[in-house]
Amino acid sequence: MTDVAVQPAPVRRTPYLARWAATPFHIGCAALIAAYLVAFLIVPVASVVFVAFWDGSGFTLVNFADFFRTSIMIESAWNSIYVGLMTVALASAIAVPLAYFTVRFRFRGAAIIQTLGVVPLVMPPFVGAVAMQLVFGKNGSINLLLMDAFGFRIPFMDGLNGVIFVEALHYFPFILLNLSASLANIDSAMEESAQNLGASGWRLFSRIVFPLALPGYVAGAALVFAKVFDDLATPLLLNVTNMLAPQAYLRVTSVGIADPMGYVISTILVVLSVMAVWLSLLALKNREFATQQRGGGGLSKREISRGERIAAYGFILAALFLALSPHIGILLLSVGTIWSFSVLPDGFTLAHYTTIFREAGGFMSNTILYCAIAALIDVVLGAMIAYLAMRTRLPGRHLLDQIAMAAVAVPGLVLGIGILRTYFPVDLPFGAGSLATFWLMLAIAYSVRRLPYALRSCSAALQQLHQSLEEAAENLGASKSTTLMRIVVPLMAGGILAGFVTSFATAAVELSATLLLVTRDANAPLSYGIYVYMQSPAGRGPGAALGVVAVVVVAIATWLSFRVAERDRAKRTRSGMAI
Amino acid sequence: MSGVEIERVSFGYGGAPILDDVSLNVAKGEFFAFLGPSGSGKTTLLRLVAGFGMPSSGTIRVGARDVTLVPPWKRNVGMVFQSYALWPHMTVEANVAFGLEQRGLPRAEIGGKVRRGLELVGLSQLAERRPAQLSGGQQQRVALARTLVVEPEVLLLDEPLSNLDAKLRVEMRHEISALQRKLGLTTIYVTHDQEEANSVADRIAVLDGGRIQQVGTPVELYDRPANRFVATFLGTANILEGHVTGRQFQSGGISIPDIDRADGPAAMAFRPQDAQIAPPDGPGFGGTIARREFLGGTIRYSIAAGTHMIVVDVPHHRNASALEIGTPVSVMIEPARFVTLAG
Numbered sequence: 001m002t003d004v005a006v007q008p009a010p011v012r013r014t015p016y017l018a019r020w021a022a023t024p025f026h027i028g029c030a031a032l033i034a035a036y037l038v039a040f041l042i043v044p045v046a047s048v049v050f051v052a053f054w055d056g057s058g059f060t061l062v063n064f065a066d067f068f069r070t071s072i073m074i075e076s077a078w079n080s081i082y083v084g085l086m087t088v089a090l091a092s093a094i095a096v097p098l099a100y101f102t103v104r105f106r107f108r109g110a111a112i113i114q115t116l117g118v119v120p121l122v123m124p125p126f127v128g129a130v131a132m133q134l135v136f137g138k139n140g141s142i143n144l145l146l147m148d149a150f151g152f153r154i155p156f157m158d159g160l161n162g163v164i165f166v167e168a169l170h171y172f173p174f175i176l177l178n179l180s181a182s183l184a185n186i187d188s189a190m191e192e193s194a195q196n197l198g199a200s201g202w203r204l205f206s207r208i209v210f211p212l213a214l215p216g217y218v219a220g221a222a223l224v225f226a227k228v229f230d231d232l233a234t235p236l237l238l239n240v241t242n243m244l245a246p247q248a249y250l251r252v253t254s255v256g257i258a259d260p261m262g263y264v265i266s267t268i269l270v271v272l273s274v275m276a277v278w279l280s281l282l283a284l285k286n287r288e289f290a291t292q293q294r295g296g297g298g299l300s301k302r303e304i305s306r307g308e309r310i311a312a313y314g315f316i317l318a319a320l321f322l323a324l325s326p327h328i329g330i331l332l333l334s335v336g337t338i339w340s341f342s343v344l345p346d347g348f349t350l351a352h353y354t355t356i357f358r359e360a361g362g363f364m365s366n367t368i369l370y371c372a373i374a375a376l377i378d379v380v381l382g383a384m385i386a387y388l389a390m391r392t393r394l395p396g397r398h399l400l401d402q403i404a405m406a407a408v409a410v411p412g413l414v415l416g417i418g419i420l421r422t423y424f425p426v427d428l429p430f431g432a433g434s435l436a437t438f439w440l441m442l443a444i445a446y447s448v449r450r451l452p453y454a455l456r457s458c459s460a461a462l463q464q465l466h467q468s469l470e471e472a473a474e475n476l477g478a479s480k481s482t483t484l485m486r487i488v489v490p491l492m493a494g495g496i497l498a499g500f501v502t503s504f505a506t507a508a509v510e511l512s513a514t515l516l517l518v519t520r521d522a523n524a525p526l527s528y529g530i531y532v533y534m535q536s537p538a539g540r541g542p543g544a545a546l547g548v549v550a551v552v553v554v555a556i557a558t559w560l561s562f563r564v565a566e567r568d569r570a571k572r573t574r575s576g577m578a579i
Numbered sequence: 580m581s582g583v584e585i586e587r588v589s590f591g592y593g594g595a596p597i598l599d600d601v602s603l604n605v606a607k608g609e610f611f612a613f614l615g616p617s618g619s620g621k622t623t624l625l626r627l628v629a630g631f632g633m634p635s636s637g638t639i640r641v642g643a644r645d646v647t648l649v650p651p652w653k654r655n656v657g658m659v660f661q662s663y664a665l666w667p668h669m670t671v672e673a674n675v676a677f678g679l680e681q682r683g684l685p686r687a688e689i690g691g692k693v694r695r696g697l698e699l700v701g702l703s704q705l706a707e708r709r710p711a712q713l714s715g716g717q718q719q720r721v722a723l724a725r726t727l728v729v730e731p732e733v734l735l736l737d738e739p740l741s742n743l744d745a746k747l748r749v750e751m752r753h754e755i756s757a758l759q760r761k762l763g764l765t766t767i768y769v770t771h772d773q774e775e776a777n778s779v780a781d782r783i784a785v786l787d788g789g790r791i792q793q794v795g796t797p798v799e800l801y802d803r804p805a806n807r808f809v810a811t812f813l814g815t816a817n818i819l820e821g822h823v824t825g826r827q828f829q830s831g832g833i834s835i836p837d838i839d840r841a842d843g844p845a846a847m848a849f850r851p852q853d854a855q856i857a858p859p860d861g862p863g864f865g866g867t868i869a870r871r872e873f874l875g876g877t878i879r880y881s882i883a884a885g886t887h888m889i890v891v892d893v894p895h896h897r898n899a900s901a902l903e904i905g906t907p908v909s910v911m912i913e914p915a916r917f918v919t920l921a922g
């Protein structure tokens with residue numbers, strides 16, 4: 001050991017700010033990220049809010065007064081709130097029993113329910129909306145069958161009902177997943193100790209189970225509310241315009257980006273969305289607190305009785321049918337010849353697919369290009385923000401993290417309007433048009449909207465990385481940047497990859513901001529293509545075929561990200577280290 | 580190789596100080612231990628020596644070099660982490676080679692040093708494995724080898740045995756101690772286990788509440804504890820607080836003559852084995868047996884005397900008869916066996 005004396009590491013002059021545990025490189029990164037967020041998140045959103053309160057010379061509430069004097073606006077606001085609440089109610093009616101079955105009963109249905117938790121999310125609601133009209137509409141399959149058999153129809157898809165129905169079927173997994181997680185975190189010992197102290201039945205439920213599960217439910221419900229408020233494309237495709245998001249879109253696109261009413265609506269959308277997301281975060285924070293005493297294996301499960309089994313399977317199969325009906329509908333539509341006033345299409349063909357591969361290749365390549373750029377930006381920013389927040393003591397690091405996460409509460413419509421407003425006057429060189437409608441802006445808008453997903457994934461990965469692994473490297477002479485490249489990045493790779501895939505998949509079906517920022521078909525992505533096709537009856541077939549392509553892409557990506565996350569977890573637990 | 584000087588170091592996370600005016604000198608080649616209960620600041624102090632965290636005031640020197648503001652990767656102070664911190668994505672060999680690569684050694688030389696390092700801890704066969712495929716004891720040895728191959732000026736060990744089972748713990752303790760002697764490496768060893776500290780360390784610093792309570796050899800600490808905390812943390816002690824008046828010590832109904840101390844308040848301590856039990860009305864003070872515990876080599880009596888409960892150990896051998904509860908006795912201590920405590 002002592003034959004050749006080892007020299008200490010050659011001293012390089014890298015200044016190290018011990019107080020902040022940071023190097024100049026870190027500070028540079030932080031500044032760059034801050035600049036990006038300011039330019040493409042804060043300034044656009046602030047400009048929207050600013051215009052809402054601006055009368056050309058100073059602060060004003062006149063625009064808001066106008067809003068509350070315009071009857072269509074009042075009606076839209078009430079409709080949006082009504083649709084939001086009713087969607088939460090309908091989604092709860094589906095999700096709450098499903099969540100209860102999985103945690104309480106030992107039976108195979110639980111596996112179906114887990115699939116149910118993902119199936120709706122791989123198809124954006126606007127894609128399913130048209131197909132749902134064909135299945136559940138006034139002259140759709142179900143009502144034709146009902147009419148034949150019983151002589152009445154159910155107005156599933158009439159007006160606001162349609163929006164509620166489509167959104168609830170799409171978003172109920174948010175409640176299912178959050179509530180199941182909450183229920184699974186309740187240690188059976190908590191329930192048993194209450195039983196041991198004499199509580200059972202209703203008292204047990206109301207005093208122990210309900211309070212412990214509530215945060216998960218509230219978190220899920222608030223998210224559903226925010227998502228529904230934010231969704232622009234579904235009402236538009238169902239021809240419902242008397243809601244807030246469509247009104248804002250119509251005002252900005254028809255009256256022009258100078259019309260203050262669009263900004264007033266946008267401001268209201270932001271405020272409501274922020275409040276809902278905040279409520280959801282607050283609920284989740286309490287949940288962590290409530291179940292900190294080591295996550296138990298969930299409530300004690302019991303064997304299901306025969307009658308219960310029949311009832312439970314009946315419910316699960318009905319839910320499965322409902323959840324899959326948009327998928328089935330879109331699939332039928334994509335391979336059907338004519339489908340109108342009939343239970344099923346008149347005939348079947350692959351012509352729509354050949355049409356889209358002939359006409360719509362540009363949409364697909366655009367989507368891949370934009371979403372890959374957006375996802376790349378997201379994982380780079382996400383990994384850097386996570387690292388800065390957790391591994392340095394730079395002032396403002398938590399603010400950076402919070403601002404990036406806040407993007408989750410900014411409706412895509414509002415971000416789109418804000419980017420238009422901010423960058424429309426900026427002209428690109430060589431007559432390439434406005435910066436706001438330049439194709440790269442779509443990728444940037446996607447990256448801002450999906451940054452929270454990638455950031456969460458990177459943060460989770462870094463959190464699992466015990467800091468002593470990095471300290472051991474530093475202790476052996478590796479500088480911060482060497483440690484980053486040789487220890488941190490390789491060990492975070494799974495989380496980074498999962499973040500990339502999630503960002504990519506969710507960006508591929510973004511439509512709200514897309515609708516505002518696309519000006520030429522040549523620059524349009526897949527989601528826009530589907531929307532355009534779906535608007536004309538003749539385009540429905542190809543639109544549905546494009547929809548199927550989008551669903552397949554998103555499904556594969558989702559499956560990949562699950563696999564990556566799972567393998568990563570397995571690798572870690574096998575490592576058997578005492579960390 | 581060098582010693583470590585810690586001079587008037589304080590540290591905190593913003594709230595109450597975690598370390599309060601700590602000063603220590605670890606001599607070159609010495610095996611030194613930080614001993615204290617959980618939360619006393621041992622790890623924090625060790626990490627400051629390694630460069631993880633900056634003291635709010637004070638100076639840390641390794642050898643003659645002031646390292647207080649030197650970042651961890653330029654200190655050449657080898658630390659073995661409590662969790663071992665082996666990198667799961669690298670083989671054992673790659674883990675051990677890492678520090679040598681950072682020092683820019685030629686490839687051939689690295690290979691030789693890694694081999695000798697793994698030989699030193701008896702793991703030559705496992706070079707190709709990943710950390711996940713090793714037992715806890717083997718992981719511990721890899722962590723040790725990884726640190727030793729870079730020939731640090733000082734070796735820091737944070738509770739190195741806490742993740743091992745009892746038998747392995749004693750084995751590794753002897754191994755570490757032999758290794759340290761062989762390499763003559765200045766070593767600081769953190770533990771909350773007094774037996775472990777006594778067995779390996781030349782000298783021990785006892786920490787409590789972020790302050791150094793006493794520094795000394797294991798025997799000094801046991802025989803001459805400076806205060807109540809040290810007296811009770813290292814073994815069992817009877818502590819009597821009272822007054823000395825005219826060479827007579829009085830405390831809660833107990834009276835002890837021939838105390839060589841000026842008049843005034845005093846705290847006196849003695850170990851359970853330093854007292855003797857005699858028939859009642861003998862020399863010493865009187866009491867009644869209140870409890871009896873059989874500990875194997877000794878029998879431990881608790882004796883109610885005045886307001887105190889005095890603990891006395893009596894060696895046990897086969898056929899020795901034990902005293903019954905309720906028996907009146909007198910307790911006798913030689914004045915030289917008393918220790919006067921500071922606080």
Ligand SMILES: Nc1ncnc2c1ncn2[C@@H]1O[C@H](COP(=O)(O)OP(=O)(O)O)[C@@H](O)[C@H]1O
Nearest residue numbers: 592597615616617618619620621622623624769
């Ligand atoms: N990152 C931290 N932030 C705040 N307090 C800490 C942190 N790490 C340790 N402490 C506190 O510092 C004190 C000393 O901790 P530590 O040095 O780990 O003790 P020991 O190693 O002696 O068990 C404890 O009270 C602990 O709660």
Ligand SMILES: [Mg+2]
Nearest residue numbers: 621622623738
């Ligand atoms: Mg410790």
